[in-house]
Amino acid sequence: MSTVATVGPRATAGGFDLARALKEAGLAAFVAFVLFVPLAGFKLVGQEGQLALEYRPHWVLIGTAAVFVGHLAINFIRAMRGPSQRARGEAGAMARFFTVHARWFGLAAALLAFLLPFTPLGNRYVVDVATTVLIYVMLGWGLNIVVGLAGLLDLGYVAFYAVGAYSYALFAQWFGLGFWEALPIAGVLAAIAGILLGFPVLRLRGDYLAIVTLGFGEIIRVVLLNWYDVTNGPDGISGIPRPTFFGLEFKRYSPDGMTFSQFFGIEYSSLHRVIFLYYLILILALITNWFVLRIRRLPIGRAWEALREDEIACKALGINPTNTKLTAFALGAMFGGFAGSFFATRQGFISPESFTFIESATILAIVVLGGMGSQIGVALAALVIVVLPELGREFEQFRMLLFGAAMVGIMVWRPRGLLAFREPTVRLHGRGQGEEAPR
């Protein structure tokens, strides 16, 4: 029984053993049948204590048949293709190419991003989606400091995002601060939240840290939901002021001073603000990237990576693990806070709904799919994770189902992420190539 396969056997080179494949597909179909009978075969209908069953035997049969055929097809394709790529040891070829030429890819991508609003593609919808992608890129880069560089598993990153968003919203509401004044405050507050959380828990082992950060994320959400006097509870905060371009507002008319279109003498268009927000997050994200790339070469950055690899050796070398981890936590949180502020000013409305666990999971998935520590990988993964569901708009109800399945699938197919190839940051021998930190 232990070889029963719903995934399939390791196909031997060439040759397709039909009898064996049929037997295995049959077993997989049997397992699928057992799984589908209770949940697909019957549906609970009716409400208010008057539940009844609806019978759907055809669903079970269709599902079972699909698993049988699918299993057979996968086995067949595997047998045709010969041993899997992984077995031939070619897995990292593409990733290697990408990573070695990361600088050029990065520059090209940044250039493309800068030109996007002026290309024929740059309509309102595309720029809007691109803005969302960039928010996730920035969050991914921020979390990358914590997870990718320092190797600390943070399942509650969205808490800092929420702190940033609510800081800006509340400062704007109570003290009338604008986006630019509130941005640094939001970052600092998020960093303080990171330190407050990190201080007691960073001595813990990895998995304990994971659950405590997860709990912290939930605590922040519950507080936002219940602290009516300040956060307005589940109704959220609306009317958050939009950012200005050096004091110029993006409106048709402004009661105080000039608007953006008046100042530059161009016709007013609501698209201006969308494009401005796009550039804003692009620049914020690039600053994050630049910051991370630079700090990796500072002693603190080296200490993070060393700590990730071997904590005991670090202690022996005189690195203070708690302080080092705390810095990573605080800096990661700070970028989360910046991104949160941007999110608040872009949406103009925030509520605890936007800061659920699924958001944390998405950001973490971006970092891990991107290959943990690879900057360009994170950007690529953010693009995949945000754009894929956008493409699947017609399959609205299947979106999250496919998202979950894709997470499992990518992990099984490529456990080290899309761009897993990693050059060592420092090398003892050989000049030139080893000195540069890879992106």
Place this chain on the structure above:
Amino acid sequence: MLYFLQQLINGLTLGMMYGLIAIGYSMVYGIIGMINFAHGEIYMIGAFISIIAFLLLGVLGVTWIPLALLLVLLIAMAFTAAYGWTVERLAYRPLRGSFRLAPLISAIGMSIFLQNYVQLLQGANVKAVPPIITGGWILAEQDGFAVRISNVQIMIILLTLVLMAIFSWIIANTPLGRAQRACEQDLKMAALCGVNVDRTISLTFVMGAALAAVAGLMATLYYGVVDFFIGFLAGIKAFTAAVLGGIGSIPGAMLGGLLLGLVEAFWSGYFTTEYKDVAAFSILVIVLIFLPTGLLGKPEIEKV
């Protein structure tokens, strides 16, 4: 005093359910060192299968409650165990030996998948079940306040105790239990000594899923409402319980579950219900600061 007693009963009931789910986390963590994030969803699936089994037995004419309960228990355990087995086979086994975060991401993906799978198949609305076990006892009465224990609560506490006894016996006395303990100590060495590691891990998932299914059945009877989202909070609470008790330790998981249930019950009894989750997580943080391996966890010796 009576109020205190009442909260104690409620807390124990809640804690038993958390404990049953927590055991699944703790066992899996003990053996392969991963957080099986989809375990909460397994519990939710157990609750759904229980309701469906109840209704089906009603249609088939099995109306004698004790028999129906027993059958539902067995059906739910069996089918939910199949889900546990499949999840391990599809999402975790291919990742064995890969780096630490990969199974966790895969587990989070599995959790999202299962939630939406059930939502698509069964609809998003809350399923309300009429009370199946009714009645209860009044233990004490004073000044118009009565301490009640319902038959459901008695059943939950007894069933948990019985299952725990069976379970401890399996771990201590059967070849499977021996294999599990061997794998927990050293996976590689156990394999070298002839323990079928893959099979042991599969069976661990099956056992964990079966216990989670029992907790799902209990939640169905106790709360009477089930929806596709109940697994998330129950899952993280139960994981909290497992960590609280010292992850990897089975009595610890039960103890952590009880403690968490009591904290929640007393917090909602004496303070506010809104912040009971905050209280639960705060307890976790406080315990971990002073006892970094949980209440009954073994201190981990790091070898260089």
